[in-house]
Amino acid sequence: MPKPKTLHASPEAVEHAFYEAMEHADLDAFMLLWSDDEEIVCIPPNGPRIVGHHAIREVWGNILSRGPIHARPSQIQVVQGPMVSVHSLIAQIIVNDDEGQTIVVNLNVTNIFIKGPQGWRLILHHASNAPQEEIGTDRRSGYSPPPNILH
Amino acid sequence: MPKPKTLHASPEAVEHAFYEAMEHADLDAFMLLWSDDEEIVCIPPNGPRIVGHHAIREVWGNILSRGPIHARPSQIQVVQGPMVSVHSLIAQIIVNDDEGQTIVVNLNVTNIFIKGPQGWRLILHHASNAPQEEIGTDRRSGYSPPPNILH
Numbered sequence: 234m235p236k237p238k239t240l241h242a243s244p245e246a247v248e249h250a251f252y253e254a255m256e257h258a259d260l261d262a263f264m265l266l267w268s269d270d271e272e273i274v275c276i277p278p279n280g281p282r283i284v285g286h287h288a289i290r291e292v293w294g295n296i297l298s299r300g301p302i303h304a305r306p307s308q309i310q311v312v313q314g315p316m317v318s319v320h321s322l323i324a325q326i327i328v329n330d331d332e333g334q335t336i337v338v339n340l341n342v343t344n345i346f347i348k349g350p351q352g353w354r355l356i357l358h359h360a361s362n363a364p365q366e367e368i369g370t371d372r373r374s375g376y377s378p379p380p381n382i383l384h
Numbered sequence: 385m386p387k388p389k390t391l392h393a394s395p396e397a398v399e400h401a402f403y404e405a406m407e408h409a410d411l412d413a414f415m416l417l418w419s420d421d422e423e424i425v426c427i428p429p430n431g432p433r434i435v436g437h438h439a440i441r442e443v444w445g446n447i448l449s450r451g452p453i454h455a456r457p458s459q460i461q462v463v464q465g466p467m468v469s470v471h472s473l474i475a476q477i478i479v480n481d482d483e484g485q486t487i488v489v490n491l492n493v494t495n496i497f498i499k500g501p502q503g504w505r506l507i508l509h510h511a512s513n514a515p516q517e518e519i520g521t522d523r524r525s526g527y528s529p530p531p532n533i534l535h
Contacts, residue, residue, distance in 0.1 A: 310435065
């Protein structure tokens with residue numbers, strides 16, 4: 234039987250539940266956080282854009298089948314309107330490298346939430362690789378793509 | 385003398401002007417498209433998150449000093465509210481590789497616009513590398529970062 238949807242009272246509650254669902258590799262809980270809108274968008278790091286419930290469920294079923302994802306949201310910046318909330322944050326993903334060492338990988342994340350009859354829900358999640366030392370206004374950043382993706 | 389700000393009647397007009405400013409490497413025009421909010425956020429591909437007018441101007445001054453950026457916005461998806469508009473798109477960046485060949489690099493882009501007294505303006509731009517063949521629901525995507533960023 235499908236789980237009932239929780240009515241989330243704030244974007245922060247949805248975001249917390251989002252990372253909790255990753256922590257528990259709980260695909261059903263993860264999917265319940267999304268808006269019913271068919272145009273929901275999810276962009277994993279280096280991945281193609283994924284649109285709609287069916288495709289997001291398929292891709293995340295695959296991702297979470299590999300096990301839990303340990304993520305620490307940090308440096309959250311919020312632009313809050315009455316019906317929409319935009320969160321920009323650094324997600325620190327704790328992973329094991331090839332040699333079994335635990336390392337932290339920084340991702341830049343944009344999460345967008347909208348408020349509907351069922352409370353706050355996610356409509357867009359965009360995650361991408363960030364420099365390993367997040368230093369805010371580092372001038373190394375540029376619009377030119379790195380050489381490794383050109384060939 | 386600083387240019388007067390244009391009152392943009394739609395998010396689409398701001399987005400068009402955004403890519404026009406890149407096309408002309410026009411930093412002043414580029415900066416005028418952003419909201420006055422000090423919490424504006426810009427994330428270039430692989431770059432650190434940049435917050436605020438001063439930092440964005442500094443980084444983009446550096447980027448645009450290298451010359452124009454030729455970008456073709458495509459596959460634009462819009463979630464539109466009365467005061468906020470969320471655009472997800474694939475930006476095709478036309479660049480020359482090391483051998484002088486013209487190639488197209490796909491970026492996943494999230495642009496967020498808000499409506500204020502001065503019309504629609506940008507509050508967040510998040511761009512990241514997308515696969516070179518954008519295929520929507522490709523299952524290759526994953527949350528695990530690629531090995532090249534782990535070391």
